[in-house]
Every structure is written in structure tokens, then in C-alpha cells.
Amino acid sequence: MTPAARVQAAIELLDAIIASARDGGPAADTLIARYFKERRYAGSRDRRAVRDHVYDAVRRVAERPDNGRAAMVGLARERPELAALFDGSAHAPAPISSDEQGAEAGVVPGWLKPLFAPPVEQEKLLGRAPVDLRANRLKATAAEVAPLFPDAEPVEGLPDALRLPEGWPVEQSEAWKQGLVEVQDAGSQLISAVCGVAPGMTVIDLCAGAGGKTLALAAAMQGQGRLIAADTIRSRLARLNPRAERAGATFIETLLLDQGHEERAMESLGGRADVVLVDAPCSGTGTWRRNPEARWRLTPARLDRLVGEQARILDFAAPLVAPGGVLVYATCALTDREGAGQVQAFLDRHDGWVAEDVAMGAGRAHGQGRLLTPGHDATDGFYFARLRAVA
Numbered sequence: 001m002t003p004a005a006r007v008q009a010a011i012e013l014l015d016a017i018i019a020s021a022r023d024g025g026p027a028a029d030t031l032i033a034r035y036f037k038e039r040r041y042a043g044s045r046d047r048r049a050v051r052d053h054v055y056d057a058v059r060r061v062a063e064r065p066d067n068g069r070a071a072m073v074g075l076a077r078e079r080p081e082l083a084a085l086f087d088g089s090a091h092a093p094a095p096i097s098s099d100e101q102g103a104e105a106g107v108v109p110g111w112l113k114p115l116f117a118p119p120v121e122q123e124k125l126l127g128r129a130p131v132d133l134r135a136n137r138l139k140a141t142a143a144e145v146a147p148l149f150p151d152a153e154p155v156e157g158l159p160d161a162l163r164l165p166e167g168w169p170v171e172q173s174e175a176w177k178q179g180l181v182e183v184q185d186a187g188s189q190l191i192s193a194v195c196g197v198a199p200g201m202t203v204i205d206l207c208a209g210a211g212g213k214t215l216a217l218a219a220a221m222q223g224q225g226r227l228i229a230a231d232t233i234r235s236r237l238a239r240l241n242p243r244a245e246r247a248g249a250t251f252i253e254t255l256l257l258d259q260g261h262e263e264r265a266m267e268s269l270g271g272r273a274d275v276v277l278v279d280a281p282c283s284g285t286g287t288w289r290r291n292p293e294a295r296w297r298l299t300p301a302r303l304d305r306l307v308g309e310q311a312r313i314l315d316f317a318a319p320l321v322a323p324g325g326v327l328v329y330a331t332c333a334l335t336d337r338e339g340a341g342q343v344q345a346f347l348d349r350h351d352g353w354v355a356e357d358v359a360m361g362a363g364r365a366h367g368q369g370r371l372l373t374p375g376h377d378a379t380d381g382f383y384f385a386r387l388r389a390v391a
């Protein structure tokens with residue numbers, strides 16, 4: 001592909017990503033993979049260049065642009081070498097006219113700015129994310145795996161964590177293939193640690209997805225006790241099985257819940273769990289470093305729906321906790337409605353619960369819980385709180 005044809009390909013892909021964000025379709029990475037599957041003539045350098053153009057354009061724009069050309073023209077306005085490729089030749093984009101400004105640059109969509117928790121450094125939400133590893137204690141310690149990753153740095157406050165530079169291809173390493181390490185953001189590792197699980201406990205990971213945090217809980221439990229990974233989406237839970245196999249965490253039970261009737265599958269668990277983790281579905285505003293196009297998906301109506309769903313999940317999670325047990329609420333969102341406000345509303349609705357201090361080196365106290373941000377903690381953004389059943 002010529003350099004100009006790569007720009008045209010990026011415009012086409014951005015059109016698809018914009019439509020998908022508007023209609024709730026597949027993620028940008030999926031669309032990019034599909035695009036190149038149908039265009040075998042594109043070599044690896046073409047693919048890398050097109051992907052870089054696409055992500056540079058996505059990262060640059062806060063509000064969903066009108067179309068792919070507007071997104072790329074905006075980028076080209078800041079990069080003369082890119083603008084020169086809009087020359088109208090075969091497979092190239094048409095020349096940029098003098099009145100064509102392209103999409104405006106920004107980090108946070110205007111409507112969302114006032115909804116962020118006040119301490120969040122909004123300009124740092126799109127920084128580059130390192131690759132964090134968690135040594136899988138079921139198979140190895142961090143000291144044992146560290147020599148296998150000479151580029152890795154330790155992470156303060158997390159004895160099992162190692163940090164590699166952005167883009168490090170961990171999944172090609174033997175250590176990953178043998179289940180000695182998992183790729184897991186340090187923020188997620190901290191939340192798993194906050195659960196305070198121990199061997200022999202009964203633990204429910206209620207929004208387990210593909211089990212990122214479940215596997216960390218399994219390692220902390222040393223394979224002893226009962227660990228139930230529940231979710232409403234079958235395909236997500238199915239992705240946990242091979243991961244658990246690789247990690248040697250085959251004691252994990254998976255439980256598919258029926259959306260809207262979740263309690264039915266968990267009747268026998270009522271009042272039995274030492275720890276319930278609710279890693280709630282959320283706006284993902286803390287994960288823009290990895291998913292910058294998530295900004296184009298969120299709308300006020302979608303946020304309202306998520307806030308309602310989080311409250312509903314907390315309400316059916318609470319009765320699962322044994323007297324004296326713990327409910328950890330976590331979200332990779334940084335809006336107060338999904339974080340501090342959600343936890344306060346839970347405490348206002350339910351007697352017999354107290355928020356515990358989870359003082360730790362990382363993060364900042366906020367409301368009844370704690371806030372982790374890319375700007376302050378160099379992790380994905382999270383809000384979490386540890387609530388204890390005291391009555």
C-alpha cells in the first residue's frame with residue numbers, strides 16, 4: 001500500500017468504528033482485525049501504519065466525529081506530512097479544502113467533564129498504559145518469574161506484580177503459556193487484594209466476565225475453599241475456563257446468571273459468602289488508555305442505565321454475604337455517580353453495613369472508598385469500597 005492508501009484505509013476504518021460506537025457494535029480492535037482479514041494484500045507494515053493512524057485519530061478526539069474523514073483531517077491539520085498525503089491520487093483521500101477543519105481535539109466529551117470525581121486528572125486519562133503482570137502464586141512467585149522478564153520493574157505495594165513497557169508481547173512468552181504469569185493491570189490487582197480472601201473461604205466474584213480478578217482471587221486462596229465466578233454473559237464465562245486451566249485454578253466454579261433473575265441461580269448461596277466482589281458493569285471511563293473509543297460510545301442515557309444496573313446488582317449481592325463478611329464494590333469508572341455516589345446510595349438504602357478503611361499506599365480516599373487514577377497511580381482508573389456486614 002502507498003502511504004496515501006494507508007490514510008484512506010484509516011478513514012474507512014474510522015467510519016466503521018464511528019458507526020459501531022454509535023450503534024453499540026464491535027470494538028475498534030475487532031473491526032481492524034476484520035478489515036485486514038478481508039484485505040490479504042496488506043502487509044504487516046501496512047497494517048501497523050494504518051492501525052497507528054486510526055488510534056492516533058481516535059485518541060485525539062473526545063466527541064464522536066461525524067465521519068472518518070473528519071477524524072483524519074483533524075489529525076492531518078496538526079501533521080503537515082499527513083496532510084500532504086491527501087492528494088487525490090489513486091487510492092488516496094481527496095485533497096483537504098481550505099474550509100475543512102476536521103474534528104476538534106479534546107480528551108473528555110463536554111457533557112462528561114463535570115461528572116468526573118473531582119480529584120481525577122482528566123488530561124491524563126489517555127496516557128500510554130504499561131503492561132502489568134501478576135505472578136501466579138499457584139505456580140510461581142514474583143522472585144521466580146522476574147528473571148524471565150529482564151525488562152520488568154517491581155510495582156510498589158504489590159509483591160506479585162511486575163511492570164513491562166507498553167506493547168510487550170507477554171502472550172508469546174513461555175512463562176505466560178505455562179500459566180506462571182497473567183497480564184493484569186496493577187489497579188485490578190489492588191482490587192483483588194482489597195478483597196482480603198484467604199484459603200478455605202467461600203468467595204463469589206459476581207461480575208466475573210472472563211475472570212481477570214477471579215484468577216487473582218484463586219491464587220490468593222491457594223486453590224482452597226469455594227470460588228464462584230458468576231456472570232450473565234455465557235461467552236465471557238466460557239473464556240475463563242481455558243485461562244483457569246492454564247493458571248492451575250481448576251477449583252473455580254462458573255455460574256451463568258439470568259439477567260433480571262440473578263438470584264434464582266444463587267438461592268443456595270444466600271448468607272454464605274465470606275467475600276462477594278461486585279466488579280460492576282460501568283462506563284469504562286477509567287480505561288480510556290486502552291479503549292479510547294469508549295468515549296464515543298457513552299451517552300447520558302447509557303450512563304443512567306449503568307448507574308441503575310449497578311445499584312440493582314449491589315442490592316442482590318448484599319444478601320449473599322455472611323454476617324461479618326465483606327462486599328467489595330469496584331468499578332473501572334471515574335464518574336462519582338458510579339463510584340462514591342453509588343456506594344453512599346447503597347449505604348443509605350441498607351442498614352447493617354459499614355464502609356471499612358482500606359488504607360494503602362496507592363490511590364486516594366474519596367467518599368466511602370478509594371480512587372485510583374492513571375494520573376496519580378499509573379494504573380487504570382478505578383473506584384472501590386470495602387463494605388462489611390455488621391448486623
Ligand SMILES: C[S@@+](CC[C@H](N)C(=O)[O-])C[C@H]1O[C@@H](n2cnc3c(N)ncnc32)[C@H](O)[C@@H]1O
Pocket residue numbers: 188206207208209210211212213214230231232233236257259260262279280281282313332
Ligand atoms: C467490568 S466487567 C468485569 C470484569 C472482570 N471482573 C475482570 O476482572 O476481568 C463487568 C461484568 O459484569 C457483567 N454483568 C453485567 N450485568 C450483570 C448482572 N446483572 N449480573 C452479573 N454480572 C453482570 C458483564 O457481563 C461483565 O462481564
